[in-house]
Amino acid sequence: MVGMDEVVALYDDSGRPVGAAPRSRMRAENLRHAATGVVVRDPLGRVFVHRRTDTKDVYPGRYDFTAGGVLLAGEDPVDAARREAEEELGVSSPLVPLGEADYADDHTSYHAFLFETTWDGPVRLQPEEVASGEWLTLEQLAAMLDDPTVLMMPDARALLGPWLRERLADRVEPEQGWDSHTVVVEGRWVDRTPQRPDVAPRLRAETVVLPRLAPLLPVAVPVPVVVETEPLRVRHPIVPGEPCDPEALTAEDGRLVGELLQALHATPPEVYAGSEVPDGPAAYADLLEVLGAMRERVLPMLPADRRAEGARLLDEVAEPPTSRCLVHGDLGPTHVLVLDGRVHGIIDWSDMVVGDPAHDLAWTLNGTPPEFADALAAAYGVTPELRARGLLWQRLGPWFEVLGGVDFLGQEYVDSGLEGVLARL
CATH class of the missing domain: 3.90.79.10 (Nucleoside Triphosphate Pyrophosphohydrolase)
Structure with a gap:
């Protein structure tokens, strides 16, 4: 005093x-x-x-x-x-x-x-x-x-x-994603703001779920906090690491990611209770709406002789999964971080839903080296049904790029996505 x-x-x-x-x-x-x-x-x-x-x-x-x-x-x-x-x-x-x-x-x-x-x-x-x-x-x-x-x-x-x-003044803007505007702050934190109104609930959901989820997973994940509400801005400490090179992933990495997905997909409901993460029925309804938009706006862009294959893919993905769980929803090489040559963290959880577990097995089983995919499948316990549905999700991936290009990303994404759609069909 x-x-x-x-x-x-x-x-x-x-x-x-x-x-x-x-x-x-x-x-x-x-x-x-x-x-x-x-x-x-x-x-x-x-x-x-x-x-x-x-x-x-x-x-x-x-x-x-x-x-x-x-x-x-x-x-x-x-x-x-x-x-x-x-x-x-x-x-x-x-x-x-x-x-x-x-x-x-x-x-x-x-x-x-x-x-x-x-x-x-x-x-x-x-x-x-x-x-x-x-x-x-x-x-x-x-x-x-x-x-x-x-x-x-x-x-x-x-x-x-x-x-x-x-x-x-110590702000750096890395290459931007589709949903959030990202800024690296003072070399220590990551700030994200929604690029569209529909992204805001997803960012808020991360601030509720990831602090509860982080202790349950064998890799590092962001733990964001709302630092401003109007306009919405969330911040988390930087997760160390760099986006992985898929060709450099090893069997040990596959085992770790398999254990990660096993833990994630076993997440008890209380971890995401009270959040804005879409639950099973809501997530499935959202999926059907997206598939309907793809059928209406992407399918007509395919060559006439490939549209039947595309329609069949949309029908197969629309089949309800036999089980639902918390999924990352967008696992790919830019969201898997490596540190000192090993998988260390998983970032960008804004597509997290209670949905089809095979969604997280799309790229991890079908876009990675065989030794990684085999080790992941063994550690996770991948069933033939999951493997088949994972391949469907992998084939569907470029359709999202085309739809995003049509809606807000521009013609470059439409063209790139269509090339991917035809290659994976």
Whole structure:
């Protein structure tokens, strides 16, 4: 708790201690002193922004995005920063130095020692100094700083505004998928926003299901969190690895993916309960609707002598599966990550449904080397029926590309998809 009679360190213009004075005198005469500022971030990179109490001796009631305070006489800056972060917010994680700087206005004049820390625990507000607070994304914090009606601490704005802008600029857009707009944030996190309204429920479903599912699987998967609701944005730490080269997959990889699919397809219903993952009947109804669109809009694009084969494929896929379970729904080489030469993770779960288990066996059995496919089949326990239906799903794959091209992706995807449709028929 702040005391007006505590003795604080005084600093000269070169940033060195030159004496001490009671806090009350330092404030009354605006003497140059030293202070700390700690930016507290969570494991998703959000910053804790708080409002100061109305009883603070300088800038009461203002918003701040640092925890900090003045250095006491003889106090080390790192020790002071740790003390203030613990007192104000209950934060005790290791500090990363951000440098030193100077600030002065009509109310305060000090040499600043700045730090950053990542805190994964509960925040405990000091009632004498902190009125309220919440975790905000850098974009939300920047909007506050840019809004002249928001009473923000001027020293935090001046000293750490450049830090904020530098990190906001650290955004990389990889090759984009069909459903979500993806951004790599600060080289540590992946942000996704829906490209179409129908994708939003799928992203929200991931934030419910994947945290429950991750401990049940033998490979790494994203664990996304909603970081903004309007517009929707979800974020997860980067899953290490690179998209696999199918020809480099080994029997050991096949065994691991077989075990993964076995665990995934045995997922108990409580894992996806309460989510927006389409359940069995809803997923089957959606499939029939998609197959109807393919029959109406893709089938007429095939050469006349190939349409009967195409219609037969659509009929066979439309047959209800004998069992339904939680499936990934889009397993392919871009979504299987390898690290150090071995399968390490599975990403992009936005097509997750309670549906036909053979869907996940399409590419894994029919687009991979024999040694991988055989090991997967043995580890999973693939039956002749599943193998046959997996081949149907593999043949259907390019039809989705054609339909997507017609709907929103463009003629390039239509042409590429049609080539694949004819090759797989």
